[in-house]
Amino acid sequence: MKTRGGISAFFSFLIPLIFLFSSGVEEDAYVRARKFMVDNQLAARDITDKKVLEVMGTIPRHLFVDSRYRSLAYADRPLPIDEGQTISQPYIVALMTQHLHLKSGDKVLEIGTGSGYQAAVLTYFSDEVYSIEIKESLANKAAETLARTHHDKVRVRWADGYFGWEEFAPFDAIIVTCAANHVPPPLLEQLKEGGRLIIPLGSTLYFQTLTLITKKDGKPNVQHISGVTFVPMTGKAQEKRRN
Secondary structure (H helix, E strand, O other): OHHHHHHHHHHHHHHHHHHHHHHHHHHHHHHHHHHHHHHHHHOOOOOOOHHHHHHHOOOOHHHHOOHHHHHHOOOOOOEEOHHHOEEOOHHHHHHHHHHHOOOOOOEEEEEOOOOOHHHHHHOOOOOEEEEEEOOHHHHHHHHHHHHHOOOOOEEEEEOOHHHOOHHHOOEEEEEEOOEEOOOOHHHHHOEEEEEEEEEEEEOOOOOEEEEEEEEEOOEEEEEEEEEEOOOEOOOHHHHHHHO
16 A cells, blocks of 8 residues: 555656646747747848847747647748637738837727737837727637736727727827728827828738828828738728728
8 A cells, every 4th residue: 555655646746747847848949939930030031120029039929829720829920810810920910010110108009909919019019008809709819818928908899990999099009900901091080190000901802012101290101011911801891892
């Protein structure tokens, strides 16, 4: 009996150690994957903002994707999430964030919460991040993930992002993470004078141009950045495409 008890006690001690060791090895692999991502997908291209690089190397992106795709979390590609949506490739997240030129005190609105990853990135640049998701299940899941990963500055709302979030307007920056064939007028109205809005504009079926709009004297000043492909904005934007 003593021998069996000793063996049982030994395995009771050993199993947690094995779990901790394997967890530690897995976490180290993610850390290395993030560093590779930053060095080879971002800094090696045109992401030059040091803070953007630092933040992208800090956030555990693998916790924002389905467990089936965690081995691909730091790959240079978008990944599927629930409801037929995607999490953008790391480079696009970094590119959009860099072009917003966020500074301390800025109030940011995101249209299309998705997995919550882009919103998490924004919290390192702003104390006020508001994010709207039109799909209820995604909004709830993103809110839970953001809370679990301690990105508590994000306020997530289930609504049609086409109409913005008038209650907290005006915004210093607005980021739209879904494709539209026009800029929703409410978003321009809710943008501060001198504020920046970044959005994929063009055909919602094929490809778009990532477009940066700066509001000057109440009018949009447009800068084209890069060709991109995003999932389409739904809701009111979809209705307008049919008309």
